[in-house]
Amino acid sequence: MLDIQQIRKDFPILNREVNGKPLIYFDNAATSQTPQQVIDCITDYYTIYNANIHRGVHTLSQEATDAYEEARIKIQKHFNAAKPYEMILTSGTTDSINLVANGFASLLKKGDEIIVSALEHHSNIVPWQMLCEHTGASLKVIPMFESGQLDMEAYTSLLNENTKLVFCNHVSNALGVINPIEFIIEKAHEVNAVVLIDGAQASPHIKADVQALNVDFYVASAHKICGPTGVGLLYGKESWLNKLPPYRGGGEMIDQVTFEKTTYAGLPHKFEAGTPNICGVIAFGAALDYMNNLGFEAIASYENELLEYATEKLLAIGDVIIYGSGAKTAVISFNIENIHPYDIGTIVDKLGIAVRTGHHCAQPIMDFYKIPGTVRASFSFYNTKEEIDTFIEAVKKAKMMLS
Amino acid sequence: MTIQEIQDEIVDEFSMFDDWMQRYEYMIDLGKSLPLIDESLKKEENLIKGCQSKVWVHGEMEDDKLVFTADSDAIITKGIIAILIRVFSNQQPAAIIDANTDFIDEIGLKEHLSPTRANGLVSMIKQLKLYAIAYQTHLN
Structure with missing residues (x-):
């Protein structure tokens, strides 16, 4: 109680x-409200150890790097990902979705099909429409019933060998309906399609286990789970994250740079170009601690x-x-x-x-x-x-x- | 009556209300009493962008005056547009272009309406003034 x-x-x-x-x-x-414990965490960061991470040898930088990577591990454990580097830290759900959509631009071709549900948020429709325009793939929609439930029979009949990607929210933001994502994932895998689940609305209520779900990608935002705005996550199976090309160029995401060729850093840094929202990520970890404590x-x-x-x-x-x-x-x-x-x-x-x-x-x-x-x-x-x-x-x- | 005189009259009316509820009840009544718009005028071109509810405004010249008709699918919004029509309709385009809109602050509308709705209010005034500018240009 x-x-x-x-x-x-x-x-x-x-x-x-x-x-x-x-x-x-x-x-x-x-958006959810923020507990004092998370607000204190933000204050502490800027009061005590604000520094850029993964670079400096000085104490502050080390402390900030440790706190940032500890937060990643908290997020990994919360969603039960197999490896910390399968948790890519982003600016939020929309950013995470765009990262995947952008990555698939080089993996799709004309004739391929993407399935989305009728219950999607605009941010879940537009990136796929853009991807289809770019690649010549076509977009199919899982219809819904009057009850707000998705029609799983219609979904099954949409699946075929051309289906490359299935995208669905775990919980509908407009109605709050929980979708049968276990079934959606299992059926998609039968035709070797990749599944991306948007957990933004589910995450404050349901602790998703990405390994048990066997989902390929799962995304969520910190600000719906008592954390700060401007932080989110992209979980991806290691094999898939390795297949996707980098999203943005910049610091952190490179291994070696010469004017002839740049080699990219490994996971997760390949997808985390530039200085991340360090304080936000650490505060996200504190928010998960708070929620898990309850x-x-x-x-x-x-x-x-x-x-x-x-x-x-x-x-x-x-x-x-x-x-x-x-x-x-x-x-x-x-x-x-x-x-x-x-x-x-x-x-x-x-x-x-x-x-x-x-x-x-x-x-x-x-x-x-x-x-x-x-x-x-x-x-x-x-x-x-x-x-x-x-x-x-x-x-x-x-x-x-x-x- | 001039635009300024009508605005003063509205400010007077609103000053009689003690609280927001009376103000809103009055606006809702104004919304209900707004004359019905011809259905054919509820078309895409007359729709104002920037409102969460739908607002249609149509303006046409009668002699030297610009006359507005409008409608909305939300009743409070309809009350707001009723007030704007009372101020700006049946006036010469030049007077509409020059008119200030300080009375909106004075009757406590702008500060009491949510930001998205306030944007809608701004869009409505802009649309009425655009009509006036268009007809004024035509007259010249």
Whole structure:
């Protein structure tokens, strides 16, 4: 059991007010808040051992390098990668996806096929469209049902010997639906296709084991897991990372440079050109420590409790449509009949509650439901049932004002 | 009435409200009372970019005055556009081009609307002024 009142004390931002009301933060799917332990880690870095890494022989540089590489090992262990160097540190999920898409530009040819799911975030559609334009490969889409679940029968029939890459999010950002990635990975491997899973939305709730999943690439962002913005990871199987060419040129990624020829550094440095977000990576390690200390099972179980509680209360208001059902993370994407989501978001913000409104960078899903967008409330382990009660009252008030 | 006179009148009306809820309820009422726009005018060219909700604005000259009609799929946005139309519609293009928009701050709209929505508000004003510039150029 988590001691929520104690946990809330770790998050200084939860003490602030918005529009004269105590902040209720229900936009956790966009970014999570930061515990004092992570903020302290950032302060310590800049106060005590700020230095560039992998270069200097001086003490500060050594300390920073050690802390950076220790963080990589924390990230590796968290996702259970076989080797630390299979964890490439990037600026975030989008950066990681682009790294893979860019690498595949030299591995694909006309006639090849890439499969993506209908539930993707824009950042998961655009790089593949660009890759297809560049290589002549074609893009296929796994369709979705009204429930927000992906059609696995249709997926299986899309697979063939031309399928080179399958891309899917672990959890949909717009709906919170958990996708059957184990099945998706297994089926893709039967036709020797590579699988890249976007774990950005899953990572705050589900501790993915990349070896057990047998996934080829897995990506996530620190800022959704209580870490800082501007840091993310790309897990890749060693064999695949070796096949991909470097993404960016610059310092760190080289072995030998002459004007005739440059030889590249080994993994992971081949993909980490330039000075990385050293402080951010170290703080990401601290964030994973914090979350693992609470325990992902306890987190998921409490968040499910919040989800069930909020779903029941919300439906009781009447005229509420919730999009996405079945196995979900703590996300409710909803509308009230005949009211624009934007209007609801505006009124509840006046009452101190942060929710997301709009198409959540997933316009194809909104087109599927023929709606302009939704209101998305997403909960974290530091939220409470009392906050949900206040939120429900706010939605009732908005409904009354707007009807 | 001149644009300035209408703006002063709106500032007066809003000063009577004690809190944000009354202000928003008033805007929602304004939104509901905005005359219906001809469906044929809700086309891509009339859509304003930069708003999370859809906003369509159409302007045409009647004698020497520029008349605006508009609509939105979100009611609060519709209230905002209703206020803008009350200020800028049925005025000469030159007056619309010269008009300042300080009243938006004074009625607490800009500071109370979220950044994305505020951008929408800016885009709406820009669009109305663009119409005025286009017709003014045509007149000259």
